[in-house]
Structures are given as C-alpha cells and as structure tokens.
C-alpha cells in the first residue's frame with residue numbers, strides 16, 4: 001500500500017523502535033509516523049510474569065524517547081518475548097544460543113508475548129497493554145535447526161525465529177494474533193491509538 005500519503009490523522013505517531021518489522025507493520029496501516037529508536041535497559045526482576053515484563057519494557061522504550069523530545073504526538077514502544085513453560089527466551093546471543101533455543105522450542109507449544117505502550121507527549125498520559133499468542137513448532141532435526149540458524153534470520157528475533165520469514169517453515173500452527181508474534185499487535189495498537197484520538201481507518205465524507 002502507498003502508506004504515508006493515505007494517512008488522515010493529524011497527530012504524529014513516534015515509533016520508539018529500531019525494529020524494521022515494527023516499522024513495516026505500522027506502515028502497512030497507512031499511519032503517519034516517524035521512527036526514533038529507544039535507548040533503554042532490558043533488565044527486569046527474574047520473578048516477574050511475562051505480561052509484566054513486556055509491558056514494562058515497552059513502557060521504558062516509549063519513556064526513553066519521551067525524555068529526548070518535546071513534541072505533541074503519541075509515542076509507541078513495544079517489546080516481544082517468547083516463553084516456554086516459564087522460561088523466557090529473548091534474542092539469541094550467538095548462533096549456538098539460537099540452536100539451543102530452537103532445540104527447546106521444536107515439537108512443542110510456547111507463548112509469544114508483546115507489550116505495547118503509548119504515551120501522549122502533551123499530557124504525559126500513558127496506556128500499556130499486551131497481547132499473547134500460542135505457537136506450536138514442528139518437530140525439527142538438529143540438522144534442520146542448524147540449517148535455519150545458518151540463514152542468519154534468527155539472530156535478532158526473540159526465541160530465535162521469525163514467523164514472517166523462513167521461520168514460517170518451522171511453525172505448525174498458531175492460536176491468536178499473528179502480528180503479536182511478529183512484534184506489534186496491530187488491532188490492539190489501533191484500539192489504543194483511538195483512545196488517544198488517533199483513528200487510522202480513513203473516514204469517508
């Protein structure tokens with residue numbers, strides 16, 4: 001879609017993210033937005049529930065951009081983690097780590113949680129929510145996992161796979177919102193933006 005020109009909402013959205021996926025997803029809605037990557041730490045207490053982790057990290061990302069700006073838009077931050085039976089999997093540190101993560105995930109179900117935070121720059125009002133989607137991965141041989149990791153795709157993805165890429169070949173099924181897995185739950189974000197007076201659906205006269 002030819003996005004940015006079709007946008008009808010006046011207030012600007014600031015996407016607090018360096019993720020090309022998040023940028024593409026937001027662009028697919030025709031939103032009028034700019035990108036400002038965030039600089040925030042990702043350390044959280046080990047006993048936090050997944051939903052709390054992704055909401056907190058999404059909020060930190062949005063707040064870190066708020067601190068550098070003085071505009072009148074709405075800042076959007078987001079964070080994604082994969083959770084397998086209570087174990088949180090972030091992005092792999094090395095190819096070996098990616099092989100380890102995929103070895104854990106193969107043949108089983110896990111949850112992908114994505115937090116979304118919106119902050120109104122003018123008032124400082126915040127809204128933070130999350131989406132969770134269940135993913136079942138196919139049974140994979142060690143060879144198949146190593147071949148996938150060699151593609152390089154897993155390295156900047158939570159849980160070491162990308163459902164929107166070659167990782168689609170590894171997924172058996174999902175239950176819930178696809179965009180939550182890719183890293184930005186679009187319907188949830190749309191609802192939240194409406195709460196800040198930003199409607200993304202073009203309105204006809």
Ligand SMILES: Cc1cn([C@H]2C[C@H](O)[C@@H](COP(=O)(O)OP(=O)(O)OP(=O)(O)O)O2)c(=O)[nH]c1=O
Pocket residue numbers: 016017018019021022037038061078079080081082091112156157158159161162163164167181182183
């Ligand atoms: C499970 C899965 C994750 N991912 C990605 C989404 C996120 O970009 C990434 C998780 O890392 P995040 O820390 O959530 O985000 P990021 O560092 O990529 O970007 P930023 O903090 O600047 O917004 O994993 C996919 O692209 N596809 C998938 O199937």
